[in-house]
Amino acid sequence: MNGTSENGVGPSGAPQPTHGAAARKPPPPSVAKRVSDLLANYGLAFVFVLVLIVFAALRPATFLSSGNIGNLLTSQSVTALLAFAVMLPLATGRFDLSVGYHVGMAQVLVIGLQVNDSLSWPLAAALVIGLGLVVGLVNGVLVTRFRIDSFIATMGMGSLLYGVSNWYTGGQQIAGFDLPDGFSNLSQIVGYVPLPAVYVAVVAIVLWIALERLPVGRSLYVIGSNARAAELSGLRTGRYVTGAFAASGLLCGIAGVLLGSILRSGTPSVGAEYLLPAFAGSLLGATSIRPGRVNVGGTVLAILILAFSFSGVQQLGAPFYVEYFFNGGILIVAVALSVYAAIRRRKAAVSAAS
Numbered sequence: 375m376n377g378t379s380e381n382g383v384g385p386s387g388a389p390q391p392t393h394g395a396a397a398r399k400p401p402p403p404s405v406a407k408r409v410s411d412l413l414a415n416y417g418l419a420f421v422f423v424l425v426l427i428v429f430a431a432l433r434p435a436t437f438l439s440s441g442n443i444g445n446l447l448t449s450q451s452v453t454a455l456l457a458f459a460v461m462l463p464l465a466t467g468r469f470d471l472s473v474g475y476h477v478g479m480a481q482v483l484v485i486g487l488q489v490n491d492s493l494s495w496p497l498a499a500a501l502v503i504g505l506g507l508v509v510g511l512v513n514g515v516l517v518t519r520f521r522i523d524s525f526i527a528t529m530g531m532g533s534l535l536y537g538v539s540n541w542y543t544g545g546q547q548i549a550g551f552d553l554p555d556g557f558s559n560l561s562q563i564v565g566y567v568p569l570p571a572v573y574v575a576v577v578a579i580v581l582w583i584a585l586e587r588l589p590v591g592r593s594l595y596v597i598g599s600n601a602r603a604a605e606l607s608g609l610r611t612g613r614y615v616t617g618a619f620a621a622s623g624l625l626c627g628i629a630g631v632l633l634g635s636i637l638r639s640g641t642p643s644v645g646a647e648y649l650l651p652a653f654a655g656s657l658l659g660a661t662s663i664r665p666g667r668v669n670v671g672g673t674v675l676a677i678l679i680l681a682f683s684f685s686g687v688q689q690l691g692a693p694f695y696v697e698y699f700f701n702g703g704i705l706i707v708a709v710a711l712s713v714y715a716a717i718r719r720r721k722a723a724v725s726a727a728s
Contacts, residue, residue, distance in 0.1 A: 429686030451570030478645020480630020485640030510623020514616030548640035666719030
């Protein structure tokens with residue numbers, strides 16, 4: 375017995391100071407704080423709903439039509455896969471700038487191997503996806519073993535891949551007039567659901583489980599937060615970073631196969647245009663769901679916002695070049711917001727610890 379009863383009154387009847395969790399319990403958050411936290415965590419979801427309401431009111435006949443939605447989900451599936459490819463190295467604090475030219479090369483090869491080399495489409499797709507994994511592994515080795523900055527290593531790799539695309543095609547387009555139905559059907563709409571959207575959903579679920587529910591995801595985020603602390607805690611950072619780049623390359627290969635099925639031709643110049651939207655989606659996604667770090671849910675929401683917003687702007691009669699202003703502006707805003715969210719997250723962690 376310590377001489378103090380459960381109600382904080384000692385043997386002499388005098389009140390005694392209370393200790394423990396009850397004494398340190400913080401006051402409940404105010405309504406303003408709860409609203410602020412809700413907007414910080416789910417702001418992109420509110421923005422997406424607002425985009426749908428505004429453009430549906432301005433263009434009620436076309437904006438939310440099944441045809442427009444199906445086309446958007448199909449065309450943005452490649453961007454979404456590349457945003458996931460960008461997201462994985464970003465989780466470790468590294469950049470993969472090769473994803474645009476990588477998907478361009480994969481798209482060229484999956485068409486060329488069928489048209490020029492008479493390979494079956496499953497074999498061509500398997501070779502392209504396998505090559506994507508190899509390219510990702512090379513990126514990872516350059517960054518971890520040779521200590522080349524990821525910005526420089528992947529930018530150089532992207533240029534090499536673009537050279538391969540032009541060498542393979544001679545700088546010309548490969549027309550896929552006689553592609554097998556099985557390959558073309560990879561990008562078809564079944565009922566009201568585009569198959570590319572299904573592929574993105576499957577990849578998103580797998581990545582969400584890996585990043586949010588498995589030790590590998592926590593390790594990637596720890597490395598991205600403080601690589602030195604991760605090494606001191608026993609994490610083999612080189613392996614995790616290399617694995618993140620390998621997974622990124624694998625996703626680029628899958629995206630290239632899907633892009634080939636959508637375009638049904640191989641064009642070496644296609645690919646670079648996907649780089650900015652992919653980074654914008656991944657970085658803008660870091661401002662929501664899990665503010666301050668890249669995450670699957672936020673990335674999906676960001677891609678949907680970018681796709682539907684630009685579609686609405688186009689339907690209002692904006693010229694084609696607005697897309698470049700749109701992507702560049704969104705990327706700048708996304709970087710600024712993601713940095714702000716990361717600072718806010720660190721401050722909240724310090725406040726909680728104290």
